[in-house]
Structure formats: C-alpha cells, structure tokens
Amino acid sequence: MTELSVEVKVEFQRELYLGVAWDTANKLPVALLGISGGVDVEQSAQPVVRRTFDPWTGLSEEVAGEIADEAGLGGETLAAVSTTLVQLAQAFIACDAVIAEINPLVELAGGQLIGVDAHLEIDDDAVYRQQSRLRSLGKVVSTSTGRPPTPLELEAQRIDAMDHRGVAGRVVEFDGDLALLIGGGGASLTLFDAVLRHGGKPANYCEIGGNPTPEKVAALTELLLSKPGVTRLAVIMNVVNNTRADLIASGVVSGVQKSGRLPAEVIVLFRVPGSWEQEAAEIMAGAGVPVCGREVSLDECARLAVQGGSIDAS
Amino acid sequence: MLLDPQAEIMVQGITGREASAMVADMLEYGSRIVAGVTPGKGGQQVHGIPVYNSVAELMEHHQASITVVSVPAPAVLDATMEAFAGGVQLCLIMSERVPRLDACKLLVAARQAGCLVIGPNTLGLIRPQVAKLGTIGGRVDNVRRSYSPGSTAVLSRSGGMTTEIASFLTSHGIGQSIAIGVGGDPIIGANFSELVSMLEKDSATEAVVLYGEPGGTAEEDLAEMLLQRGSRLRINAFLSGRFVDDMEGVRFGHAAVIVEQGRGSIAGKQRALREAGVFVVERFDDLLEGLPAGFD
Numbered sequence A: 001m002t003e004l005s006v007e008v009k010v011e012f013q014r015e016l017y018l019g020v021a022w023d024t025a026n027k028l029p030v031a032l033l034g035i036s037g038g039v040d041v042e043q044s045a046q047p048v049v050r051r052t053f054d055p056w057t058g059l060s061e062e063v064a065g066e067i068a069d070e071a072g073l074g075g076e077t078l079a080a081v082s083t084t085l086v087q088l089a090q091a092f093i094a095c096d097a098v099i100a101e102i103n104p105l106v107e108l109a110g111g112q113l114i115g116v117d118a119h120l121e122i123d124d125d126a127v128y129r130q131q132s133r134l135r136s137l138g139k140v141v142s143t144s145t146g147r148p149p150t151p152l153e154l155e156a157q158r159i160d161a162m163d164h165r166g167v168a169g170r171v172v173e174f175d176g177d178l179a180l181l182i183g184g185g186g187a188s189l190t191l192f193d194a195v196l197r198h199g200g201k202p203a204n205y206c207e208i209g210g211n212p213t214p215e216k217v218a219a220l221t222e223l224l225l226s227k228p229g230v231t232r233l234a235v236i237m238n239v240v241n242n243t244r245a246d247l248i249a250s251g252v253v254s255g256v257q258k259s260g261r262l263p264a265e266v267i268v269l270f271r272v273p274g275s276w277e278q279e280a281a282e283i284m285a286g287a288g289v290p291v292c293g294r295e296v297s298l299d300e301c302a303r304l305a306v307q308g309g310s311i312d313a314s
Numbered sequence B: 001m002l003l004d005p006q007a008e009i010m011v012q013g014i015t016g017r018e019a020s021a022m023v024a025d026m027l028e029y030g031s032r033i034v035a036g037v038t039p040g041k042g043g044q045q046v047h048g049i050p051v052y053n054s055v056a057e058l059m060e061h062h063q064a065s066i067t068v069v070s071v072p073a074p075a076v077l078d079a080t081m082e083a084f085a086g087g088v089q090l091c092l093i094m095s096e097r098v099p100r101l102d103a104c105k106l107l108v109a110a111r112q113a114g115c116l117v118i119g120p121n122t123l124g125l126i127r128p129q130v131a132k133l134g135t136i137g138g139r140v141d142n143v144r145r146s147y148s149p150g151s152t153a154v155l156s157r158s159g160g161m162t163t164e165i166a167s168f169l170t171s172h173g174i175g176q177s178i179a180i181g182v183g184g185d186p187i188i189g190a191n192f193s194e195l196v197s198m199l200e201k202d203s204a205t206e207a208v209v210l211y212g213e214p215g216g217t218a219e220e221d222l223a224e225m226l227l228q229r230g231s232r233l234r235i236n237a238f239l240s241g242r243f244v245d246d247m248e249g250v251r252f253g254h255a256a257v258i259v260e261q262g263r264g265s266i267a268g269k270q271r272a273l274r275e276a277g278v279f280v281v282e283r284f285d286d287l288l289e290g291l292p293a294g295f296d
Helices: A038-043 A061-070 A075-094 A124-129 A131-136 A151-160 A185-197 A214-226 A245-258 A277-286 A298-307 B017-029 B055-059 B073-085 B100-113 B140-146 B159-171 B192-200 B218-229 B242-246 B266-275 B284-288
Strands: A014-023 A028-034 A049-052 A097-107 A113-115 A118-122 A167-173 A178-183 A204-209 A232-237 A267-271 B008-012 B033-037 B049-052 B064-069 B090-093 B116-118 B124-127 B131-134 B149-156 B176-181 B207-212 B234-239 B279-281
Touching (some): A014 A075, A028 A075, A061 A075, A118 A124, A124 A131, A124 B100, A151 A167, A185 A204, A185 A232, A185 A298, A185 B159, A185 B242, A204 A214, A214 A245, A232 A298, A245 A267, A267 A298, B008 B017, B017 B131, B017 B140, B033 B055, B049 B055, B064 B131, B073 B100, B149 B159, B149 B192, B159 B284, B218 B266, B234 B284, B242 B266
Parallel strands (some): A178 A204, A178 A232, A232 A267, B090 B116, B149 B176, B234 B279
Antiparallel strands (some): A014 A028, A014 A097, A028 A049, A097 A118
C-alpha cells in the first residue's frame, strides 16, 4: 500500500451503481444503473438496467429517465439520478473513457445523494487527445498487467519506443527458463498456449511484428536473455505479411552475441516464414541455428522448443 | 461475395510509405485500384494511380465503391465519413490504434449509409487469385505461396494468423474462397456473426475456419446466432490465449484481448461454440478435420 485516504463516514439507506461502458457486441456505449448492491453490484439479485445510446448525440434526459424508472426509482430521486447518469455519459464521451462508474452512489435518509467512489479509465488509443486532462491529474502510471511493471517489462517498453517502426516489446515476465521471441499478436497467444501444453516453462510472453528494426530486435533479445535462469531462446512467428524475416534474423543473432553467448547454443529454433525467408534462413544457418519453414506448424514448433528433438515436418 | 473484382477501389492515405507499398502489391495481385486520396497531395500519382485531395473530388472522376483506409488514427473518423458521403459500399480500415469512440461513431454512420466496414486494425481481406484489399499476405510471391483458391473461408481476429492458417490449409490441399482479418480491436465493423451470415449465401463457400481470441463476445454472438438459425456450413474453430483465462484483467496483444469479470474467457467461448455445433479444436494442427479438400 502506498497511499491511504481518510473520509467522513456517511450513514445511508441505499447504495446505487451508475456506470457507462462499451457494449462491444452492439458497438455502442451503454448506460448502466443498479439500485441495490453498490460495490457488490455483480452479486446483486436485482438486475442492472442497461440501455445503449448514440455516441454522436449522447444519452438524453428522456432515456436516462426511462432507465431510472425501469430500475424502480421515483420522484425526486429519479430526477436526480437520471441527471447524474446523463452527466456521467457526457464525461464518458468527453474523456474518451472505456469505463466510467460512480459506485456507490449512496442515498441518505433525507434523500440526499452522495457519490462515495468513482472510477474512470481512459482509452489508451485516445491518450493523445486527453493530454491536458491527464496533466491536471499529476503523476500518471500506466499498468496493463494489474500490477506495477517489472524492471524487465519497463525496459522492454523503452526498447519498443526506441523508434516507431514495428513492435518489439509488450513483454510480460513469467518464472521460466525458456525465453520466447514470438509474434505477431495472435501467434504469440497460440504459441504461449502450446508451450504450456507441451510442459514448457516460459520466461516471458512477448510480441513482435509490423517489421521492427534489427536494432530493436537485438535489444529485446539481449534483454530477454539477461533474465537470470534463462537458458534457451525460441524465435517463432506466423507466416509474416509485412515483417522482413531477414531483419528479425540479423537482430536476433546480434542480440545473442551482445549478451556474450553463442547463437548455436542459445537459440533452440528459428521459424519466421514469409517475406525474405530465404535470406533469414541463410543468416541462421551461418550462425548454426536450426531453422524451420512454414511446413512446421506453430504447435510443432512449440513442442520442439520445449522438448528438443528432431524436426518432424507434418 | 465481398470484393467483386469489377468494383473500383480507392485508397485513402495513398501517399503514405506503407500505403504506397501496399498499392504496388495490390495492383500486382489484380486489385482494381482506380484512385487515391491524400489531402494536399492532389495531382500526384502513386504507381500510376491518380491522387485527389478529397473523396468528393475523386468521385467526380471515378465510381469507387470500395475504399481501403490507411490514414493516421486521428484522421480515420473524418476519412471514413467522407467515404460514406461518397457512397462507398465496402470500407476496409487498416489503421491501428483508432480511439474506441471514433470507431463507434463511424460504425453508426456506416449503418446509416448502408456501408459494410471491415476493421479497424485489419491487414485486409483476400479472394485467392482474384484480388486483395490491404497488406494481407505481404509481397505477392508470399501471397501466392500462402493463399490458394478453394471453398473454405477463413475469418480471423488476427491478421498474422489469417495468413498462417491459409498457408497451413494450402499446404494440405485445402483452398480458400475468401480470407478476412476482421480486426484486432474491441469495436470493429463486420464480425463473425455478420460474416458467417453473408457466407451462408455464398455458393462458393462450403466451410469456414475461425480464429478467435480472449476478450469481447464475437465468438459467443456467433454461437447464439448458430443456435437460432443453424448453418449449412462446416465450421472449424481454433481459439488461442487459453492461458489468459487465468490472468484476469491483464491485456495481451490486441487491444481486445482481456478477460474482465469472467467475460470473454476462452473456456466460455469454446463451450458456447461447441454447443452451437462448431468443431472446436484444442490444437492448431487439428484445424483441417472435415474441410473440403481440393482446389477449385
């Protein structure tokens, strides 16, 4: 724990939940209202009332009133809650939020409403146009793993930001001995699953793609190998569309060398089929690294990376 | 079927470095690009294709019904609104990192304009040996090795895996009627349910291979639709990211890949699809089961 907030205690008769989020199935923002449960809204027996709205025009007072009515509110509470919901929806749109919640909004015995806690998350992809709001908050720490990033993850972020060409970062650290230099996004998920299924112990999740520079790949390779206990590295990508396989190959070899090791001893296999695959294969063959082509499936590559053994092209 | 080879195609953001390389590959593969747009660059040419300052100006000279959008993320909303006003029927958005609000706004406008949107954050779609939209497959020699014509459609939430799957099918003698990267973002245009509905009416397609990921409800929505309406298509699905189920709240890869409050888990998606009659495989290598062999 790093900070503690002390507040005045309030006695209330009812806890409400107000939220605005994205309904990804309907591709619209959705306003949410629960009149019981508050912080335990997910366990509440009373259903949360949901209503999508048009992002161009926002949530109207009329629709907010219908939501409050459907939730079972009446009189002055209905009016106050629906106005608050309209304003929350306005803030959601204006702040490029992915979720905005007042939870709980408590109703005192006299009918007065107090927002006890609120939560708003900004869309990572809209941060560029929310700079002045973010600055007004002071210190901002971005976390995507639900815990503070490790030094290795932070260093990977720095490497990825070295230049704008391609992705060579997005590392999540795990406690294993097999370093993974994998990509793109979907193949990384596929490979990580397959490595676990074959009994492997990954040292990291990562993602490369979009044609990163050899410098970025080299720096990331060196970083992954710097983790204590890492003995092997597997380099596996799907059939690449835009990434140049030879640039990945030269980056990997240079990164391993910078870490003071020999590519032939560390890299268990290299599989980056697609554009410039022939040139990539030559670089790897020159360094004594086993190369797989597209005929060796992602699953088989994961097995080979974990168990070693001969390459069985299925 | 999407991507009528006779339809005229325009590229918005055509003078960008990536877009220019994409245009060369698309032309070489047979895609009928007639013009491009980059504000302030009207009068230039890219690989012999004329560039206009706006969609309105372009439409005075051409009848483009398809647009490929490859502009910086902050410009995507305006670019697509221009395209809808110009009357395009298919809009493929390659741009990555489009704010969710902008994606949602443009999809509302697309529905009103009657335009089908693929993306944002897609590498594109391809009809093997007919034409392709976007950078899907990369260089033409790689496209020809990976994609082959046939009767299995590929629908994928990952651009890279679209080509990986097609290449795997091709190497086992299974050709593709169409392959579509639907886009890796949480809010995208046409998703699995809409596309499977369209493929249902396509006589060239007999089977579908789906690639899904954690997060969102695209797989669950498809399962619900299949339970209600059934399907004549053989549907095989492979879902990656099972390990993410145990790591609630952690975001991997695509922006949509996050499991929140138990929603969007791979286990849940697999269960829903199986109950709807989809053949769900645990291992990528088992994806071939029951697919129609042979090329057209």
